Amino acid sequence: MENKKFYITTTLPYVNAEPHIGFALEIIQADVIARYQKNLGKEVFFNTGTDEHGLKIYLGAEKEGLPPEAYCDGFAEKNKDLKKALNLSYNNFVRTTDESHIKSAQAFWLKCFEAGDIYKKIYKVKYCVGCELEKTDSELVDGKCPIHPNRDIEIIEEENYFFKYSKYQQPLLDFYEKNPNFVIPEGKYNEIKEFTRRGLEDFSISRLKEKMPWGVEVPNDDKHVMYVWFDALENYISVLGWPEDQEKFNDFWPGLQVAGKDNLRQQSSMWQAMLMSAGLPNSKQIFIHGFITSNGQKMSKSLGNVVNPIELANKYGTDAVRYYLLREIPSAEDGDFTIEKFEARYNSDLAGGIGNLVARVVTMAQKLQATNYKLQANNNQLTNEILKTKNAYNKALNDFRFNESLIVIWELISWCDKYINETTPWSAKTPEEVEKAKEVLSDLLFTINEISNLLNPFLPSTSERIKAILQSGKSEILFPRLVK
Numbered sequence: 001m002e003n004k005k006f007y008i009t010t011t012l013p014y015v016n017a018e019p020h021i022g023f024a025l026e027i028i029q030a031d032v033i034a035r036y037q038k039n040l041g042k043e044v045f046f047n048t049g050t051d052e053h054g055l056k057i058y059l060g061a062e063k064e065g066l067p068p069e070a071y072c073d074g075f076a077e078k079n080k081d082l083k084k085a086l087n088l089s090y091n092n093f094v095r096t097t098d099e100s101h102i103k104s105a106q107a108f109w110l111k112c113f114e115a116g117d118i119y120k121k122i123y124k125v126k127y128c129v130g131c132e133l134e135k136t137d138s139e140l141v142d143g144k145c146p147i148h149p150n151r152d153i154e155i156i157e158e159e160n161y162f163f164k165y166s167k168y169q170q171p172l173l174d175f176y177e178k179n180p181n182f183v184i185p186e187g188k189y190n191e192i193k194e195f196t197r198r199g200l201e202d203f204s205i206s207r208l209k210e211k212m213p214w215g216v217e218v219p220n221d222d223k224h225v226m227y228v229w230f231d232a233l234e235n236y237i238s239v240l241g242w243p244e245d246q247e248k249f250n251d252f253w254p255g256l257q258v259a260g261k262d263n264l265r266q267q268s269s270m271w272q273a274m275l276m277s278a279g280l281p282n283s284k285q286i287f288i289h290g291f292i293t294s295n296g297q298k299m300s301k302s303l304g305n306v307v308n309p310i311e312l313a314n315k316y317g318t319d320a321v322r323y324y325l326l327r328e329i330p331s332a333e334d335g336d337f338t339i340e341k342f343e344a345r346y347n348s349d350l351a352g353g354i355g356n357l358v359a360r361v362v363t364m365a366q367k368l369q370a371t372n373y374k375l376q377a378n379n380n381q382l383t384n385e386i387l388k389t390k391n392a393y394n395k396a397l398n399d400f401r402f403n404e405s406l407i408v409i410w411e412l413i414s415w416c417d418k419y420i421n422e423t424t425p426w427s428a429k430t431p432e433e434v435e436k437a438k439e440v441l442s443d444l445l446f447t448i449n450e451i452s453n454l455l456n457p458f459l460p461s462t463s464e465r466i467k468a469i470l471q472s473g474k475s476e477i478l479f480p481r482l483v484k
Contacts, residue, residue: 006042007255007284008034009236011263012051012096014132015075016060019082020299021337022260022292024309025325029289029402030258031088032326035457036397038089045252047239049094050076054132054228055207058214068214072097085310087318087460094239096216096232104238105231106219111278113219117164123204124157131262132228134203147262161206161224168273169200175272175282183268184400185332188261188288192268203270205230233271237280254284261288287400290334292325307337319459320346320479326402326458343482350479353413354451358466361416361444362475364425370438371445371473379443385415386450393454402458409454416447445470 010030013023027048034046052072061071076095082088094101112118125134130148139145143153176182176193183189206224207215215225236257241248259267268286275282291298294305313321324342327349329335365371389412396404425437452466462478469476 004042005045005251006034006037007045007047007240007252008037009047009239009255009257011257011259011267012049012094012232012235013079014054014056015050015052015072015079016056017075018308019079019310021307021309021312021325022299024082024086024321025292025329026258026260026289027082027088027090028086028322028325029287029331029400031086031090032397032402032457033256033258033400034089035460039456044089045092045240045255046090047092047094047236048088048090049092049235049239050079050096051228051232051235052076052095052097053215053226053231055212055214056129056132056228058212059129061214069097081310085313085318086322089460092239094235096235101235101238102216104242105216105226105234107243108234108237108274108278109226109230110219111280112163112274115277115279117167117277118161118205119164120159120161122157122159123162124155125204127154127156129154133266158208158211160204160208160227161218161221162202163205163230163274163277165200165202165270165273168276169196171276172196172200172269172272175276179282181285182283183264183286183288185288188264188332189268192264195265196269200269200273203227229266229270230274233266233274236271236283242280254281257283257286259286259288261290264288287332289332290330292329293334293336295338296336312342316342316346317479319462320350322459323350323406327406329403331401331403346479347482349410351481353410354455354462354466355478357413357416358448358469358478359475360420361441361448362469362473364437365441365445366473366475368425368428368434368438368441370441371470372442378439382419382443382447385412386447390450390454397457405454406458409451412447412451416444420444 008030010027013019030046030048034044038044050072057072058068061068064071072095080093083090109118126136126140127133128135128145128148128151130151131145135145135153140153141149145151145153173193173196176189176196183192205227206218207227209217209223209225213225215228216231218224218226236255237249237253240252257267272282293299294307297305299306309321324337324345328341328345362371389408392408393405396408423440425440428434428437448466449470452463455466456463465478
């Protein structure tokens with residue numbers, strides 16, 4: 001029997017910077033999946049939030065002269081601003097400083113401890129504060145982390161608690177073998193399998209509180225706080241009420257996780273080993289997306305090419321931002337953003353594509369008093385085009401190929417434009433020609449309604465506006481053309 005409950009979660013961005021367009025891509029992709037599943041009749045639990053512990057947060061607060069709590073509060077609110085700016089449908093926002101999460105993380109620690117997978121040792125390690133991860137020499141380029149080349153590598157030497165990651169090498173490989181679609185895309189799945197085959201090393205999961213006090217206190221040892229990843233990853237189940245609310249947890253877990261490629265190891269390997277240790281089911285599936293560059297360059301403050309998604313949405317409109325990121329950035333690969341590309345895509349696809357089609361058809365229907373349309377198309381060819389579009393759309397969306405789903409919608413829009421030019425309903429003069437034109441316009445209005453349904457997960461506001469236009473029979477401009 002199909003489960004009517006669906007759980008999806010993004011990663012939790014660190015609260016040490018303004019919301020950036022890379023995370024906007026991630027949460028918009030997750031929002032499309034959540035809306036799509038809801039449209040299929042599922043009860044959707046959509047989680048996001050903020051990661052608020054660790055050395056990077058502690059140092060950021062220290063630099064600003066703020067208590068860590070106040071530092072986190074400010075950035076958490078800015079991340080919450082994304083909900084309105086990007087029209088997001090999430091129904092849970094977790095902060096890893098929430099008391100309920102802290103208690104759950106401590107209960108999870110004890111599960112792994114009771115399994116014999118947590119032990120203490122003195123160690124010395126190279127550590128990237130930017131990644132909040134230990135680094136081997138082979139992962140460094142000229143002694144620097146390639147993801148954070150502007151940060152110096154820290155050398156940490158202290159007594160910490162460790163997790164027996166190495167114990168789960170074979171269980172993970174067995175799990176991967178039994179679940180061939182666990183990580184999408186396939187290339188990233190192959191990458192994590194190869195990483196696991198090379199051997200896993202136990203990793204540190206605590207820090208001495210006297211050196212770094214900002215974290216979840218280790219149960220039964222108040223001298224240590226949890227390593228940020230161990231605490232943060234557990235949010236995926238703490239938000240489902242684990243371990244207190246077993247009914248809710250069992251209803252929704254396991255779920256789908258959406259993450260960037262820099263999170264591949266943490267999501268698809270470390271977290272999965274931790275779940276095995278705690279005796280809990282592994283995640284259902286993990287979708288890994290790429291990065292966004294600007295003119296082929298990595299976005300960074302030093303280069304001055306960072307894009308604030310809230311400012312972008314305020315200037316161009318929420319659905320314009322959603323459309324560009326979903327259409328122009330390949331779903332599981334890196335993609336590029338520039339204002340020039342954004343405005344070109346806006347004018348060609350939004351103003352000149354869906355906007356033009358709706359205005360053109362509704363205006364003609366007004367003139368011929370043909371604003372009512374049937375519940376199905378009269379034209380078999382059009383019916384076949386709609387069916388072909390829906391099949392391709394669903395197939396692509398089920399594989400998280402958002403850009404391909406949008407491409408097939410716009411192919412249907414182009415087909416409608418061609419159909420209008422072939423049938424020339426605007427030229428009708430005789431009563432017979434007018435009746436024929438009304439039939440053509442009825443078919444087109446029906447098709448536009450179908451297009452609005454397909455657009456709903458991607459451009460929810462535009463979908464609603466199209467429905468309202470069809471209801472009123474009065475044309476309006478969906479996307480004003482941008483003029484230089």
